[in-house]
Amino acid sequence: MSYRHFIAAAAAAGALALPFAAPAQQKQVWKAADVHPLGYPTIEAIQRMGKKIEAETNGRISIQMYPSMQLGGEKEMIEQAQVGALQITRVSVGALGPVVDDLNVFNLPFIFRDEAHMRKVIDGPIGTELLDKVSASSARLIGLGWMDGGTRNVYSSKPVTKPADLKGLKVRMMGNPIFVETMNAMGGNGVAMGYNELYSALQTHVVDGAENNPPSYLTANHYQVVKVYSLTGHLIIPEIFVFSKRTWETLSPEDQAMLKKHSREAQMEQRQLWDKMVGEATEKLKAAGVQFVAADKPAFYQATQPIREKYGAKYAALLKRIQDTK
Ligand code: GTR
Numbered sequence: 001m002s003y004r005h006f007i008a009a010a011a012a013a014g015a016l017a018l019p020f021a022a023p024a025q026q027k028q029v030w031k032a033a034d035v036h037p038l039g040y041p042t043i044e045a046i047q048r049m050g051k052k053i054e055a056e057t058n059g060r061i062s063i064q065m066y067p068s069m070q071l072g073g074e075k076e077m078i079e080q081a082q083v084g085a086l087q088i089t090r091v092s093v094g095a096l097g098p099v100v101d102d103l104n105v106f107n108l109p110f111i112f113r114d115e116a117h118m119r120k121v122i123d124g125p126i127g128t129e130l131l132d133k134v135s136a137s138s139a140r141l142i143g144l145g146w147m148d149g150g151t152r153n154v155y156s157s158k159p160v161t162k163p164a165d166l167k168g169l170k171v172r173m174m175g176n177p178i179f180v181e182t183m184n185a186m187g188g189n190g191v192a193m194g195y196n197e198l199y200s201a202l203q204t205h206v207v208d209g210a211e212n213n214p215p216s217y218l219t220a221n222h223y224q225v226v227k228v229y230s231l232t233g234h235l236i237i238p239e240i241f242v243f244s245k246r247t248w249e250t251l252s253p254e255d256q257a258m259l260k261k262h263s264r265e266a267q268m269e270q271r272q273l274w275d276k277m278v279g280e281a282t283e284k285l286k287a288a289g290v291q292f293v294a295a296d297k298p299a300f301y302q303a304t305q306p307i308r309e310k311y312g313a314k315y316a317a318l319l320k321r322i323q324d325t326k
Helices: 003-012 041-056 074-083 101-107 115-123 125-136 177-186 195-203 214-219 253-287 297-303 305-324
Strands: 028-033 061-066 088-092 141-147 152-156 170-173 189-192 210-212 228-235 239-244 291-294
Touching (some): 041 088, 041 239, 041 253, 074 088, 074 239, 125 141, 125 239, 125 305, 141 253, 170 177, 177 189, 177 228, 177 297, 228 297, 239 253, 253 291, 297 305
Parallel strands (some): 028 061, 228 291
Antiparallel strands (some): 088 239, 141 239, 152 210, 152 228
16 A cells, blocks of 8 residues: 555544644634623623633634624524534523423523622622533533623513403514424413514514514614513523533643633623613613513512422422522
């Protein structure tokens, strides 16, 4: 066998580490994706992280952001991260629950007392354990960190102050059975749909409403179509950002540790941006004529009890730890 043939055969068998395979010092541009537009807190936090990583590695590693669903909806972004077509994706835990079932504990209605409670949980041991579960799962993703996704409230063309107000209303929910059933339990008709399809679905009355935090309701322009924002507060779902395991395995342990360190900083920084954005979004929505309506939260809490029982049973011990987090 000639040397050339030997190299070809050995490479095909994966037996040789060829010089061009993965030099750790090679310049890398990590692709990051988000459904939100530039300026949104989740995007801003990842871009700031990119700048810090670029500085720390003297330009060897940088992050290129693909905002505004340029790479598709969250389901598509997750799939691209899984195969290594992109490196970082920031999605709602709602979207990742169907891929990593352990995360669904955060997708239960009224599981956090308020956003401060949610932050305590994601910052503490439970947050770390769940990130590790993502990394150890078969999802081919590495859990990097959490972000604040605020409190989700129902929006439609009419006030929704109690479960009876949702009767007959088709309300878009994220694609996860828990959410559809939650909306049904709240009194409406849950319809699973991607975020990327929602604006036109509202316009064409395929759905009568949806639910989200004020920044998303504003930046996705849904407020232009339906103008009543009812403070049902049924879901407080953290965001998560993950890394492609395929790329992760090519990184040096030092680069892996550096990325983890910066991810934690991004987690803590994003919430400052978030709090500011919620205030600004609320003002802008009010200025645009959106009506903010108080809702009977205890009634919605009660109506969704069967969902917590059905989906929460397997997390009983963890749920107790979440409730005990002060
Ligand atoms: C937003 C969240 C997005 C996406 C969206 C949705 O609050 O930041 O990641 O999940 O909601 O409703 O699909």
